[in-house]
Amino acid sequence: MKINQKYYYVNKVITCVFVLAFIIMTCAVSVRAEVEQEETTPSRITFSSLEETIDSYVAMNQKNTAAVSVVAIKNGETIVNKAYGYADLEQQRKADTSTVFEWGSTSKLLVWTSVMQLVEQGKLDLDTDIQGYLPEGFLKKLEYDAPITLMNLMHHNAGWEDRLIDLWYSSESDIVELGEALQKFEPRQIDKPGSVVAYSNYGTAMAAYIVEVQSGQPFYKYVNEHIFKPLKHERHIDSPITIR
Structure with missing residues (x-):
C-alpha cells in the first residue's frame, strides 16, 4: 500500500510538471505569434x-x-x-x-526615389555597371577594373574620394549642366568598389545624371513630373509642396 501511495505521489508530481510545461509552452507560442504578427520597420523596430x-x-x-x-x-x-x-x-x-528646413542631403531621397522608379520600369538595373548607362569614355579617372553599380552608389562604396565642389554659384548663368559638372570635377577613385563605405556627394549626383540619361529629361524636370506633381495631386492641394 505504501508503494502504491509512493507511485501515486510520483505520478502526480510528473503530471503537474507536464501540465506546467504545457502551459508555459502555450503562453510562449502565443506571445511569439503576437510578436511575429506585429509589423516592423526594416530595422526591426515595431x-x-x-x-x-x-x-x-x-x-x-x-x-x-x-x-x-x-x-x-x-x-x-x-x-x-x-x-x-x-x-x-x-x-x-x-x-x-x-x-x-534647408534641403541639404534631403535631396538625395529624390535621387534614389527616381532611380527606383526607373528600376521598377525596367529601365535601370541596380547590379549593372553604370558605364553601360553613361556616354562612352565619360569617366576618366577610374583606378580599378571592378564595375561600379547603382547599388555601389546607393551604399556610398564606389571608391571615390568626396570633395566639396560645385555647390555654390554667384549667379544663375554660372550653373553648368549636371553631366558637364560631373566630368569637370571627377574625383579620384581611391578604393576598390564595394570595399570601403565613404559618403559621396559625387556618387549621388552620378545617379541623378543616370536618371537624366535614361529618362531623357533634366533631373529637376523628372523630379517635378514624377514625384512632386503626383504628390501634389495625391494631397489635393494647390500650394507648393514643402520638403523638410
Whole structure:
C-alpha cells in the first residue's frame, strides 16, 4: 500500500510538471505569434514602439541637434509626425511639423526615389555597371577594373574620394549642366568598389545624371513630373509642396 501511495505521489508530481510545461509552452507560442504578427520597420523596430525609439534617440543627441523633423508613413498612413528642437535657437522658437528646413542631403531621397522608379520600369538595373548607362569614355579617372553599380552608389562604396565642389554659384548663368559638372570635377577613385563605405556627394549626383540619361529629361524636370506633381495631386492641394 505504501508503494502504491509512493507511485501515486510520483505520478502526480510528473503530471503537474507536464501540465506546467504545457502551459508555459502555450503562453510562449502565443506571445511569439503576437510578436511575429506585429509589423516592423526594416530595422526591426515595431511600429508601436517607433515613436518611443525616435524620442529616445533625439533625447540622446539633443546636445548636437538644433532641430529635426521626422515623418514615418506606411501604406499612406502616417505613423509618426513630430518635430524636435528649435527653429530659432537664439529666440528659443520651437520647431513644429510645419517648420521649413534647408534641403541639404534631403535631396538625395529624390535621387534614389527616381532611380527606383526607373528600376521598377525596367529601365535601370541596380547590379549593372553604370558605364553601360553613361556616354562612352565619360569617366576618366577610374583606378580599378571592378564595375561600379547603382547599388555601389546607393551604399556610398564606389571608391571615390568626396570633395566639396560645385555647390555654390554667384549667379544663375554660372550653373553648368549636371553631366558637364560631373566630368569637370571627377574625383579620384581611391578604393576598390564595394570595399570601403565613404559618403559621396559625387556618387549621388552620378545617379541623378543616370536618371537624366535614361529618362531623357533634366533631373529637376523628372523630379517635378514624377514625384512632386503626383504628390501634389495625391494631397489635393494647390500650394507648393514643402520638403523638410
